[in-house]
Amino acid sequence: MNAATVIFQRLSESFWLNCKLFGLTLLFSVPLGFVVAFGSMSRFKPLAWLTRTFVWAIRGTPLMLQVIIIYFAPGLLFEMTPWGSGSSGRLVACTIAFVINYACYFSEIYRGGIEAVPRGQYEAGKVLGLTKSQIFFRVTLLQLVKGILPPMGNEIITLIKDTALARIISNKEIIMMAQEYASKGLIWPLFSTAIYFLVFVGGLTLLFGWIEKKMDYFRV
């Protein structure tokens, strides 16, 4: 096995960490975003205010800072860390920071999407005797999904690029791995990481284009 093969193998292994972070973040933040969105639209004003302030603070500070704080603050403040030692704890902490951050971003998209579905759609559902959950799942959900698809696509493409931030708490993601070679004077692995991201982003772009096309059969 020659050196280049080894390097590509190690790069791919470390990109797997980016992928895991990407997948886990989506898995949790997509539903959590709904919870946050409903919180911020709650008719119980204190809850709505609290949620909105939280979302504002998260959206107003760098994700990098959130990752650092979530990872170190418990250990430094309470002399104990929930993350354990070792690299799996780092990924967990990083994922939690990402999930919170992205749930806040998604919640704003959802909120816009929910508000964009015309009241008339809910009312038409009501007048036809549908239950609330039937109205949500049978009437508004698909319109909502269609409406938020473009901004969600953008945000999700940003997410894969953001996974590079995992290195801040020493998760050995692909760019950090490539930099290890760069510090030995070998620059091409650094350039190669671009390919991984471009392929991933290209795939996502195609995927979202496809879904948008699929949903083109109706117009809201």
Next chain:
Amino acid sequence: MNAATVIFQRLSESFWLNCKLFGLTLLFSVPLGFVVAFGSMSRFKPLAWLTRTFVWAIRGTPLMLQVIIIYFAPGLLFEMTPWGSGSSGRLVACTIAFVINYACYFSEIYRGGIEAVPRGQYEAGKVLGLTKSQIFFRVTLLQLVKGILPPMGNEIITLIKDTALARIISNKEIIMMAQEYASKGLIWPLFSTAIYFLVFVGGLTLLFGWIEKKMDYFRV
């Protein structure tokens, strides 16, 4: 002078680096974005294709990677660095990476904005005997600006948060400074950095709200 004062002073000093990076990036990328936008809309197809591919690659890879490559690649490939020595060189390299990245993002916003100005506006200008530059500056520019204001606002707010990436090539920006204290076991400076960002982001939000209101006197 007590310890907290010193710390806040050092945090503020290092946040000045974030501000400089923010200001310089805007200063150069806002006009450069126009050049890129016109390149990608050029009627000379090879230029348009080249520009679009470049923009796609920049938008498809993490800014962090671009910062690292721009800073280290010249030194590693040609055994000489154009960035000069010392900390000012780091800021220059970082600014250049940021300018290129943001010019590409802005160019896409501009392109959308330019395409959104109705053809009829250009034609009405022509029929009234205006020159091309009069049409651009007197007729379409303001409509363009109004159209791109909301996405530009979002992007610029992202920029101030992205300045935290400067640390990747050892620019001592505010989070890196705060982390120096965190490594001595002092966690509150890390939390305080959030305030700097929130104030800055809050200010930008107000500013853009104000400009958008200012431009509300007409409707495109």
Next chain:
Amino acid sequence: MPVLEVQSIKKSFGAVEVLKNIGFSLEKGQSLAVIGSSGSGKTTLLRCLNFLERPDGGRILVNGKTVFDAAAVKSQSEAQIRQNRLHFGLVFQNFNLFPQYTALQNVTLAQELLARSQPDYQRSKKAILEEIRTRAQGLLASVGLSNRMDNYPHQLSGGQQQRVAIARALALQPDILCFDEPTSALDPELTGEVLGVIRSLAERDTTMVIVTHEMAFARDVSDCIIFMDDGRIVEQGTPDQVINHPQMERTKAFLSRF
């Protein structure tokens, strides 16, 4: 016994009293036209009938049965409201078709969902759905859309959309069908077809409450006209009484505009 009896309905939004003691009744098979200037409370009245707004006072009876009583409103469960709502159908001003469903699916959706609570649904699912489908096709044909059943709303003209909305409301066989200015969102050329459908419903003795600004149509099609102003019923009677021989000054002033 009148099919619909509305007794001193009141409704305020904040400090603004929008409906002030509205009462009327409607016999089976008759159609009632509601006219009045903008802001007089016509839409609000229809929304109260359809439980989209909850009146602050008054009662609503259908076939002699109380379906709404402001005094006993707390004891009404969500499911009961849903049940009572089915006495009424509503055709909206701007159609409110479900964009992701075809014309046919728009008509069948509610019935299919309701059918699920039938006891024998699981056993004879296929037959039930087939029946719903056939009836819906019949309804769409009756509003002149046999060849448009599989089109999505955005592929239909405004007039066609409104006719689908009418078929959708009819599908649930409401006792009273309500229309809120069914042609006001349509181009003048398209209003005719919708008015034609409503007229044919009237001829087939459908019980209807029609809010409209089309005075000629109201005169033609209705058995009874109510003129509302500022949340009150100012005048009511046959079309001839209200339109040709109005008693009240307000009514005369309103009609003089047409």
Next chain:
Amino acid sequence: MPVLEVQSIKKSFGAVEVLKNIGFSLEKGQSLAVIGSSGSGKTTLLRCLNFLERPDGGRILVNGKTVFDAAAVKSQSEAQIRQNRLHFGLVFQNFNLFPQYTALQNVTLAQELLARSQPDYQRSKKAILEEIRTRAQGLLASVGLSNRMDNYPHQLSGGQQQRVAIARALALQPDILCFDEPTSALDPELTGEVLGVIRSLAERDTTMVIVTHEMAFARDVSDCIIFMDDGRIVEQGTPDQVINHPQMERTKAFLSRF
């Protein structure tokens, strides 16, 4: 000598020949109505007159002077085209007012910019601008908008916007004023006011080319009518000749639709 002479203009988009040998002339103070079915090339003809499209063949003369010659098109500079363009004014179908300027500014903008190249501009700037302003106010008053001068386009109704567009075109005192279906983007209630303005222009002997679908208006207002079909002039003559006694089958078929 006719003010406008169009000689065998040809224009293709790709393989599609949209104008096939169009020629006509127009006397000063007369108005020409152009009618014809959709896609017959009416808009393209107007766009050629206004240099928004460059014909592939033919010549255009204004007051006997060649302003366009397809054979010599290469030698025309950008500035020359701009100069020649000023012989024509164009009122667009959808107005194309500049949204960021008030009605008055829309009318004065082009003149103010043109005035800059006057030799004595720097010296008598104030007087020049004042004069432009006064004339613009007069024009806006003449289209019935004296009290709307400082409104922005979005604060005006469609009809008012179109009248501003007419004043804007008149401000440059073109030899020939062209209209492309000036009322087709307007609600029926608003067309009247715009047609009224055009009619009064005709009465004051403005030379005009008017593309329109309003047949009654064309008959009323024009001195001459051209009927176009498929890129050709099929029939031309006085309104009475073309509309009341058309000679060609195509014209008859077209007119029968109205």
Next chain:
Amino acid sequence: MAFSLAACGSAPVEADSVPSSQPEASQPVSSEEPGSEPAESDLAYVKGNGKMIIGYTTYEPMNYTDASGEFTGFDTELAKAVCEKLGVEPEFVEINWETKEVELNAKSIDCIWNGLTINDERRATMELTDPYVLNAQVVVMKSGAEYDGTASLVGKTVCAEAGSAGETTIAGDEGLAQADYISKDVQTACLMEVAAGTCDAAVLDLTLANAMIGEGTDYAGLAIMERLAVEDYGVAFRKGSDICAAVNGVFDELTADGTLGALAEKYNLDLAQ
């Protein structure tokens, strides 16, 4: 105490020696590849700039900012003294330790002066001065932690600064090599990891540990468990640089006049033997 004469030529080079001639002082004993020498005198280059760019990472007691906001430390003060003798201005630039060689070669810094451990690997790629301070790599853990030789860390998590001597030590130690290894970009970050409990142990410089952990410091809860390797600190220059010899000369002078000794006492360090 005397500097090893084995490392570099001990004769200080004339500052304005003819740049075109091969500077004799830049022929290091350890150099295996004489071809890599710069064509021009590095010293002349630095003097031409009027300043020497010194790469460092924040590292108590060598280079750090004290509570009053003053940038200080043993290496900071020593570098200032040496630069004064050389007639150039010191400029301190914080770098990423992992990429220090890249920075040096790219000329974005002129030297690495930050408690750099002398070893053969580094001798091969950089020009190193004579040792000036003694150091050891130590294992730091929480005070009460169970420790019984590096073997007890097998399967645990250890961290060190990326590209540091601690990292080399971990790789070379039988027990530590079997631990989960995490790299950080500064040594102090390793202490934070141990204090926060996100790592079980850190391997780092004795000098730093002496200054930053134990009674009366920010990290009272941490303790040194074992010294693994005794080593020397040196200053690193570009391969073949003639500044190295010049600095060695200045070191001799500063040793002779007692400056170095006073500094070592101030920062509680041991000078190289």
